[in-house]
Amino acid sequence: MxxxxxxxxxxxxxxxxxxxxxxxxxxxxxxxxxxxxxxxxxxxxxxxxxxxxxxxxVEVAADYFWAIPPDALYEVAQEPRKLTIGQLSECEQHVRPLLEGELDPLAYYLVWLSDLMRAVGYAVAG
Structure with missing residues:
Protein backbone atom coordinates (compact mmCIF):
# COMPACT_ATOMS: atom_id res chain seq x y z
CA MET A 1 0.00 0.00 0.00
CA VAL A 58 19.44 6.26 -23.58
CA GLU A 59 22.78 4.99 -22.33
CA VAL A 60 22.79 3.69 -18.79
CA ALA A 61 25.91 3.49 -16.65
CA ALA A 62 25.46 0.02 -15.14
CA ASP A 63 23.68 -3.27 -15.72
CA TYR A 64 23.35 -4.41 -12.10
CA PHE A 65 21.41 -2.60 -9.36
CA TRP A 66 20.32 -3.08 -5.77
CA ALA A 67 16.74 -4.24 -5.34
CA ILE A 68 14.56 -4.39 -2.25
CA PRO A 69 12.37 -7.51 -1.97
CA PRO A 70 8.66 -6.72 -2.44
CA ASP A 71 7.71 -7.70 1.11
CA ALA A 72 10.04 -5.01 2.51
CA LEU A 73 9.71 -2.32 -0.16
CA TYR A 74 6.82 -0.43 1.42
CA GLU A 75 7.66 -1.15 5.04
CA VAL A 76 9.45 2.17 5.47
CA ALA A 77 9.32 2.04 9.28
CA GLN A 78 11.94 -0.73 9.14
CA GLU A 79 15.22 -0.75 7.28
CA PRO A 80 15.33 -3.61 4.75
CA ARG A 81 17.20 -6.59 6.20
CA LYS A 82 18.01 -8.06 2.84
CA LEU A 83 18.84 -6.52 -0.51
CA THR A 84 18.94 -8.46 -3.72
CA ILE A 85 20.66 -7.72 -7.01
CA GLY A 86 18.72 -6.95 -10.17
CA GLN A 87 20.04 -6.79 -13.72
CA LEU A 88 18.75 -4.43 -16.41
CA SER A 89 19.71 -6.74 -19.25
CA GLU A 90 17.72 -9.52 -17.58
CA CYS A 91 14.71 -7.20 -17.24
CA GLU A 92 15.01 -6.41 -20.94
CA GLN A 93 15.17 -10.13 -21.77
CA HIS A 94 11.92 -10.66 -19.87
CA VAL A 95 10.13 -7.75 -21.57
CA ARG A 96 11.35 -8.43 -25.14
CA PRO A 97 9.08 -11.46 -25.83
CA LEU A 98 6.10 -9.34 -24.81
CA LEU A 99 7.07 -6.70 -27.37
CA GLU A 100 7.59 -9.32 -30.05
CA GLY A 101 4.14 -10.82 -29.40
CA GLU A 102 5.59 -14.13 -28.25
CA LEU A 103 4.01 -13.98 -24.80
CA ASP A 104 0.77 -12.70 -23.39
CA PRO A 105 1.01 -9.80 -20.95
CA LEU A 106 1.49 -10.70 -17.30
CA ALA A 107 1.22 -8.19 -14.48
CA TYR A 108 4.79 -8.93 -13.33
CA TYR A 109 6.13 -7.42 -16.56
CA LEU A 110 5.36 -4.07 -14.92
CA VAL A 111 8.04 -4.80 -12.32
CA TRP A 112 10.70 -5.45 -14.96
CA LEU A 113 9.53 -2.49 -17.01
CA SER A 114 9.69 -0.23 -13.96
CA ASP A 115 13.30 -1.27 -13.32
CA LEU A 116 14.15 -0.26 -16.89
CA MET A 117 12.22 3.00 -16.61
CA ARG A 118 13.98 3.88 -13.34
CA ALA A 119 17.36 3.38 -15.02
CA VAL A 120 16.31 5.66 -17.89
CA GLY A 121 15.04 8.27 -15.45
CA TYR A 122 18.28 8.32 -13.47
CA ALA A 123 20.36 8.39 -16.66
CA VAL A 124 18.56 11.35 -18.22
CA ALA A 125 18.07 13.28 -14.99
CA GLY A 126 21.79 13.30 -14.40
Missing part, protein backbone atom coordinates in the same frame (compact mmCIF):
# COMPACT_ATOMS: atom_id res chain seq x y z
CA UNK A 2 1.29 3.47 -0.83
CA UNK A 3 1.47 5.92 2.05
CA UNK A 4 1.69 9.67 2.26
CA UNK A 5 -0.11 12.53 0.60
CA UNK A 6 0.55 12.36 -3.14
CA UNK A 7 -1.83 15.25 -3.72
CA UNK A 8 0.80 17.50 -2.13
CA UNK A 9 3.40 16.22 -4.58
CA UNK A 10 1.15 16.74 -7.59
CA UNK A 11 -0.40 20.03 -6.47
CA UNK A 12 2.15 22.26 -8.19
CA UNK A 13 3.62 19.81 -10.65
CA UNK A 14 4.09 20.79 -14.27
CA UNK A 15 2.04 17.74 -15.30
CA UNK A 16 -0.87 18.74 -13.11
CA UNK A 17 -0.91 22.33 -14.36
CA UNK A 18 -0.65 21.48 -18.06
CA UNK A 19 -2.97 18.47 -18.27
CA UNK A 20 -5.84 19.46 -16.01
CA UNK A 21 -8.75 21.37 -17.47
CA UNK A 22 -9.18 24.86 -15.96
CA UNK A 23 -10.52 24.66 -12.44
CA UNK A 24 -10.00 20.90 -12.17
CA UNK A 25 -7.04 19.08 -10.69
CA UNK A 26 -6.19 15.60 -11.96
CA UNK A 27 -5.76 12.93 -9.28
CA UNK A 28 -3.10 10.47 -10.41
CA UNK A 29 -3.13 8.57 -7.16
CA UNK A 30 -4.59 8.49 -3.69
CA UNK A 31 -3.21 6.65 -0.69
CA UNK A 32 -4.35 3.28 -1.99
CA UNK A 33 -5.47 3.69 -5.63
CA UNK A 34 -3.44 4.52 -8.73
CA UNK A 35 -5.30 5.60 -11.87
CA UNK A 36 -3.78 3.67 -14.75
CA UNK A 37 -5.16 6.03 -17.40
CA UNK A 38 -3.43 8.99 -15.80
CA UNK A 39 -0.25 6.99 -15.17
CA UNK A 40 -0.13 5.98 -18.84
CA UNK A 41 -0.75 9.58 -19.96
CA UNK A 42 2.04 10.87 -17.71
CA UNK A 43 4.41 8.15 -18.96
CA UNK A 44 3.67 9.03 -22.60
CA UNK A 45 4.34 12.72 -21.96
CA UNK A 46 7.61 11.86 -20.24
CA UNK A 47 8.71 9.50 -23.02
CA UNK A 48 7.90 12.18 -25.58
CA UNK A 49 10.05 14.67 -23.66
CA UNK A 50 12.96 12.23 -23.29
CA UNK A 51 12.82 11.38 -27.01
CA UNK A 52 12.92 15.08 -27.93
CA UNK A 53 15.91 15.74 -25.68
CA UNK A 54 17.87 12.47 -25.90
CA UNK A 55 16.61 10.65 -28.99
CA UNK A 56 15.26 7.13 -29.15
CA UNK A 57 17.92 5.50 -26.97
Missing amino acids: LRGKPEEVLRNSQYDQQAAPPGRRIELTTADVIRLDQLAAAAERLFEHVRQVHGDT
Whole structure:
Protein backbone atom coordinates (compact mmCIF):
# COMPACT_ATOMS: atom_id res chain seq x y z
CA MET A 1 0.00 0.00 0.00
CA LEU A 2 1.29 3.47 -0.83
CA ARG A 3 1.47 5.92 2.05
CA GLY A 4 1.69 9.67 2.26
CA LYS A 5 -0.11 12.53 0.60
CA PRO A 6 0.55 12.36 -3.14
CA GLU A 7 -1.83 15.25 -3.72
CA GLU A 8 0.80 17.50 -2.13
CA VAL A 9 3.40 16.22 -4.58
CA LEU A 10 1.15 16.74 -7.59
CA ARG A 11 -0.40 20.03 -6.47
CA ASN A 12 2.15 22.26 -8.19
CA SER A 13 3.62 19.81 -10.65
CA GLN A 14 4.09 20.79 -14.27
CA TYR A 15 2.04 17.74 -15.30
CA ASP A 16 -0.87 18.74 -13.11
CA GLN A 17 -0.91 22.33 -14.36
CA GLN A 18 -0.65 21.48 -18.06
CA ALA A 19 -2.97 18.47 -18.27
CA ALA A 20 -5.84 19.46 -16.01
CA PRO A 21 -8.75 21.37 -17.47
CA PRO A 22 -9.18 24.86 -15.96
CA GLY A 23 -10.52 24.66 -12.44
CA ARG A 24 -10.00 20.90 -12.17
CA ARG A 25 -7.04 19.08 -10.69
CA ILE A 26 -6.19 15.60 -11.96
CA GLU A 27 -5.76 12.93 -9.28
CA LEU A 28 -3.10 10.47 -10.41
CA THR A 29 -3.13 8.57 -7.16
CA THR A 30 -4.59 8.49 -3.69
CA ALA A 31 -3.21 6.65 -0.69
CA ASP A 32 -4.35 3.28 -1.99
CA VAL A 33 -5.47 3.69 -5.63
CA ILE A 34 -3.44 4.52 -8.73
CA ARG A 35 -5.30 5.60 -11.87
CA LEU A 36 -3.78 3.67 -14.75
CA ASP A 37 -5.16 6.03 -17.40
CA GLN A 38 -3.43 8.99 -15.80
CA LEU A 39 -0.25 6.99 -15.17
CA ALA A 40 -0.13 5.98 -18.84
CA ALA A 41 -0.75 9.58 -19.96
CA ALA A 42 2.04 10.87 -17.71
CA ALA A 43 4.41 8.15 -18.96
CA GLU A 44 3.67 9.03 -22.60
CA ARG A 45 4.34 12.72 -21.96
CA LEU A 46 7.61 11.86 -20.24
CA PHE A 47 8.71 9.50 -23.02
CA GLU A 48 7.90 12.18 -25.58
CA HIS A 49 10.05 14.67 -23.66
CA VAL A 50 12.96 12.23 -23.29
CA ARG A 51 12.82 11.38 -27.01
CA GLN A 52 12.92 15.08 -27.93
CA VAL A 53 15.91 15.74 -25.68
CA HIS A 54 17.87 12.47 -25.90
CA GLY A 55 16.61 10.65 -28.99
CA ASP A 56 15.26 7.13 -29.15
CA THR A 57 17.92 5.50 -26.97
CA VAL A 58 19.44 6.26 -23.58
CA GLU A 59 22.78 4.99 -22.33
CA VAL A 60 22.79 3.69 -18.79
CA ALA A 61 25.91 3.49 -16.65
CA ALA A 62 25.46 0.02 -15.14
CA ASP A 63 23.68 -3.27 -15.72
CA TYR A 64 23.35 -4.41 -12.10
CA PHE A 65 21.41 -2.60 -9.36
CA TRP A 66 20.32 -3.08 -5.77
CA ALA A 67 16.74 -4.24 -5.34
CA ILE A 68 14.56 -4.39 -2.25
CA PRO A 69 12.37 -7.51 -1.97
CA PRO A 70 8.66 -6.72 -2.44
CA ASP A 71 7.71 -7.70 1.11
CA ALA A 72 10.04 -5.01 2.51
CA LEU A 73 9.71 -2.32 -0.16
CA TYR A 74 6.82 -0.43 1.42
CA GLU A 75 7.66 -1.15 5.04
CA VAL A 76 9.45 2.17 5.47
CA ALA A 77 9.32 2.04 9.28
CA GLN A 78 11.94 -0.73 9.14
CA GLU A 79 15.22 -0.75 7.28
CA PRO A 80 15.33 -3.61 4.75
CA ARG A 81 17.20 -6.59 6.20
CA LYS A 82 18.01 -8.06 2.84
CA LEU A 83 18.84 -6.52 -0.51
CA THR A 84 18.94 -8.46 -3.72
CA ILE A 85 20.66 -7.72 -7.01
CA GLY A 86 18.72 -6.95 -10.17
CA GLN A 87 20.04 -6.79 -13.72
CA LEU A 88 18.75 -4.43 -16.41
CA SER A 89 19.71 -6.74 -19.25
CA GLU A 90 17.72 -9.52 -17.58
CA CYS A 91 14.71 -7.20 -17.24
CA GLU A 92 15.01 -6.41 -20.94
CA GLN A 93 15.17 -10.13 -21.77
CA HIS A 94 11.92 -10.66 -19.87
CA VAL A 95 10.13 -7.75 -21.57
CA ARG A 96 11.35 -8.43 -25.14
CA PRO A 97 9.08 -11.46 -25.83
CA LEU A 98 6.10 -9.34 -24.81
CA LEU A 99 7.07 -6.70 -27.37
CA GLU A 100 7.59 -9.32 -30.05
CA GLY A 101 4.14 -10.82 -29.40
CA GLU A 102 5.59 -14.13 -28.25
CA LEU A 103 4.01 -13.98 -24.80
CA ASP A 104 0.77 -12.70 -23.39
CA PRO A 105 1.01 -9.80 -20.95
CA LEU A 106 1.49 -10.70 -17.30
CA ALA A 107 1.22 -8.19 -14.48
CA TYR A 108 4.79 -8.93 -13.33
CA TYR A 109 6.13 -7.42 -16.56
CA LEU A 110 5.36 -4.07 -14.92
CA VAL A 111 8.04 -4.80 -12.32
CA TRP A 112 10.70 -5.45 -14.96
CA LEU A 113 9.53 -2.49 -17.01
CA SER A 114 9.69 -0.23 -13.96
CA ASP A 115 13.30 -1.27 -13.32
CA LEU A 116 14.15 -0.26 -16.89
CA MET A 117 12.22 3.00 -16.61
CA ARG A 118 13.98 3.88 -13.34
CA ALA A 119 17.36 3.38 -15.02
CA VAL A 120 16.31 5.66 -17.89
CA GLY A 121 15.04 8.27 -15.45
CA TYR A 122 18.28 8.32 -13.47
CA ALA A 123 20.36 8.39 -16.66
CA VAL A 124 18.56 11.35 -18.22
CA ALA A 125 18.07 13.28 -14.99
CA GLY A 126 21.79 13.30 -14.40
